[in-house]
Amino acid sequence: xxxxxxxxxxxxxTRSTYSATExxxxxxxxxxxxxxxxxxxxxxxxxxxxPEHANTIWYTLGxxxxxxxxxxxxxxxxxxxxxxxxxxxxxxxxLFIQNSAPLGDVVRRIHIWTAYLVIVTASLHLxxxxxxxxxxxxxxxxxIVGVVLLAPLMFDAFITGxxxxxxxxxYEALAHNMELATIFGAFGGFFSEDFTTxxxxxxxLYIFHVSIVPLLLVFFLIAHIFLIKHHGISPxxxxxxxxxxxxxxxxxxxxxxxxxxxxxxxxxYGLVLLAFAGVLSVLFPQPIGSAPDPTVxxxxxxxxxxxxxxxxxxxxxxxxxxxAIALFGLLALVLFIDRxxxxxxxxxxxxxxFGVVLLIALAxxxxxxxxxxxxxxxxxxxxx
Amino acid sequence: MKAGFARVGTLVLLILALSPGxxxxxxxxxxxVEPLTPKPDQTITVNGELLGPNSEVxxxxxxxxxxxxxxxxxxxxxGDFTEKFRLPANLKPGTYQIEATGKESATTQIxxxxxxxxxxxxxxxxxxxxxxxxxxxxxLGQSISLVALFGVLAALGLYFARRPVRKAWxxxxxxxxxxxxxxxxxxxxxxxxxxxxxxxxGARDPEEGEA
Numbered sequence: 001x002x003x004x005x006x007x008x009x010x011x012x013x014t015r016s017t018y019s020a021t022e023x024x025x026x027x028x029x030x031x032x033x034x035x036x037x038x039x040x041x042x043x044x045x046x047x048x049x050x051p052e053h054a055n056t057i058w059y060t061l062g063x064x065x066x067x068x069x070x071x072x073x074x075x076x077x078x079x080x081x082x083x084x085x086x087x088x089x090x091x092x093x094x095l096f097i098q099n100s101a102p103l104g105d106v107v108r109r110i111h112i113w114t115a116y117l118v119i120v121t122a123s124l125h126l127x128x129x130x131x132x133x134x135x136x137x138x139x140x141x142x143x144i145v146g147v148v149l150l151a152p153l154m155f156d157a158f159i160t161g162x163x164x165x166x167x168x169x170x171y172e173a174l175a176h177n178m179e180l181a182t183i184f185g186a187f188g189g190f191f192s193e194d195f196t197t198x199x200x201x202x203x204x205l206y207i208f209h210v211s212i213v214p215l216l217l218v219f220f221l222i223a224h225i226f227l228i229k230h231h232g233i234s235p236x237x238x239x240x241x242x243x244x245x246x247x248x249x250x251x252x253x254x255x256x257x258x259x260x261x262x263x264x265x266x267x268x269y270g271l272v273l274l275a276f277a278g279v280l281s282v283l284f285p286q287p288i289g290s291a292p293d294p295t296v297x298x299x300x301x302x303x304x305x306x307x308x309x310x311x312x313x314x315x316x317x318x319x320x321x322x323x324a325i326a327l328f329g330l331l332a333l334v335l336f337i338d339r340x341x342x343x344x345x346x347x348x349x350x351x352x353x354f355g356v357v358l359l360i361a362l363a364x365x366x367x368x369x370x371x372x373x374x375x376x377x378x379x380x381x382x383x384x
Numbered sequence: 385m386k387a388g389f390a391r392v393g394t395l396v397l398l399i400l401a402l403s404p405g406x407x408x409x410x411x412x413x414x415x416x417v418e419p420l421t422p423k424p425d426q427t428i429t430v431n432g433e434l435l436g437p438n439s440e441v442x443x444x445x446x447x448x449x450x451x452x453x454x455x456x457x458x459x460x461x462x463g464d465f466t467e468k469f470r471l472p473a474n475l476k477p478g479t480y481q482i483e484a485t486g487k488e489s490a491t492t493q494i495x496x497x498x499x500x501x502x503x504x505x506x507x508x509x510x511x512x513x514x515x516x517x518x519x520x521x522x523x524l525g526q527s528i529s530l531v532a533l534f535g536v537l538a539a540l541g542l543y544f545a546r547r548p549v550r551k552a553w554x555x556x557x558x559x560x561x562x563x564x565x566x567x568x569x570x571x572x573x574x575x576x577x578x579x580x581x582x583x584x585x586g587a588r589d590p591e592e593g594e595a
Contacts, residue, residue: 099518106530268543271541272538273541282530
């Protein structure tokens with residue numbers, strides 16, 4: 001049972017090395033429990049080596065995002081016990097969560113703020129990868145998987161999560177969703193009200209929010225984590241340029257950190273994220289708006305990542321589609337634009353300008369969208 | 385060259401595969417309504433397509449025990465029409481089918497919400513569908529306590545993430561027991577001081593497991 005093996009690439013694969021019995025009769029109860037658990041769950045396998053820099057905050061952002069997603073799922077389970085997606089009862093159930101459910105107001109707000117913060121940490125994680133060139137060979141596919149992961153995450157926060165509140169902003173988000181669905185024609189059918197008359201669009205979006213998107217996230221997260229494990233934590237730009245990482249991975253003798261530390265930092269900073277969301281939820285409660293009025297559009301979404309909606313002002317609802325295609329398309333194009341072997345961001349002026357321009361564009365669009373506006377129209381829910 | 389043909393071929397196949405779906409997106413029989421979440425007594429615009437050339441189309445609202453005609457309209461030579469109808473004032477909140485029947489028939493779904501469109505201000509402020517929802521605020525003391533609680537959680541998280549590992553915990557000759565030992569073993573780190581407890585004789589330390 002005391003085994004530690006090496007994989008084909010020379011990186012250690014450790015299994016349980018200690019057991020309660022082997023640890024001796026004098027072992028304390030905690031050690032015995034640990035040994036018992038370790039034998040059965042292989043927890044020692046988490047002690048594998050990683051590069052030292054993997055345990056810095058910048059290389060822990062992905063893990064913090066992962067913990068945030070777990071928090072969202074856990075809180076979501078609680079909220080689901082009180083939310084009724086039936087259109088006639090949805091708003092009443094949201095108000096029940098807010099006013100009557102045990103800690104419902106706090107939990108609901110933490111759910112929303114955690115979603116915002118997870119988008120922020122995911123974006124910072126993406127920026128870190130961009131700056132440290134971790135998307136280069138052999139990690140190109142994982143970059144794409146990460147970009148794809150961002151899409152359902154944003155979709156759940158952008159549209160489905162907002163719609164479930166079933167107030168004015170929710171109605172407008174639903175209207176945007178349905179307009180986009182109509183634009184997609186046959187491919188948008190699943191999201192459109194015409195897809196079926198047996199179930200209203202609101203329960204179907206609820207299913208999307210609590211079931212389909214989480215399943216997609218799980219699927220892509222498994223792929224993402226598997227590829228990280230397969231390729232190892234990426235070396236720093238300096239290590240790459242010094243030729244210390246042949247094949248894009250540090251040799252085992254230079255991986256001097258421990259994944260146990262990484263895991264601890266993930267959980268620790270994840271708790272900080274949760275606490276921060278909690279404080280924000282008390283200081284800046286997420287309001288529940290008025291009942292939907294289909295004749296006006298008054299939504300003024302939060303900044304942070306709502307820059308995409310600025311395209312809506314310029315091009316109508318199609319603009320959201322253009323914005324999403326532009327953002328995700330540019331992120332995918334990074335692989336093809338940056339073909340140099342250089343790693344340091346200072347030596348990649350084109351990519352530096354590319355990244356800065358993208359960030360400034362998002363910031364300007366977000367600021368533009370935050371400005372107050374009131375549009376009166378009667379076309380919500382249709383595509384022209 | 386072959387790769388180029390393969391790409392073009394794949395593209396053509398994709399377009400051919402998707403074209404039936406695209407064709408269905410246009411010219412389908414159907415009916416649409418706006419707004420999709422009207423109030424009782426509100427005027428809705430019903431648009432029908434391909435319900436039979438020049439046919440008399442009857443529009444009905446069906447659901448929640450109600451099956452009522454909203455009116456009739458004459459379709460054009462393609463079977464299309466657009467007409468405004470007023471919903472009954474006594475519709476209860478809920479989901480209804482709007483059925484348009486000419487020579488052909490089609491239905492769609494609306495969700496009726498709230499009080500009648502012309503309701504009083506008092507009506508509109510009351511209940512879940514009111515313009516101004518009633519939100520109960522937590523007392524200030526509870527809010528302060530919550531912030532303090534989250535502050536403690538953040539401090540715990542920071543300590544957990546950044547705590548320095550005492551060298552003694554990781555010294556191979558010092559045995560720890562109880563919770564301290566468990567934590568040491570859980571988060572034993574090679575980069576922070578080596579093994580935290582004694583290895584079994586003859587066994588390889590997982591941290592030293594490289595061949």
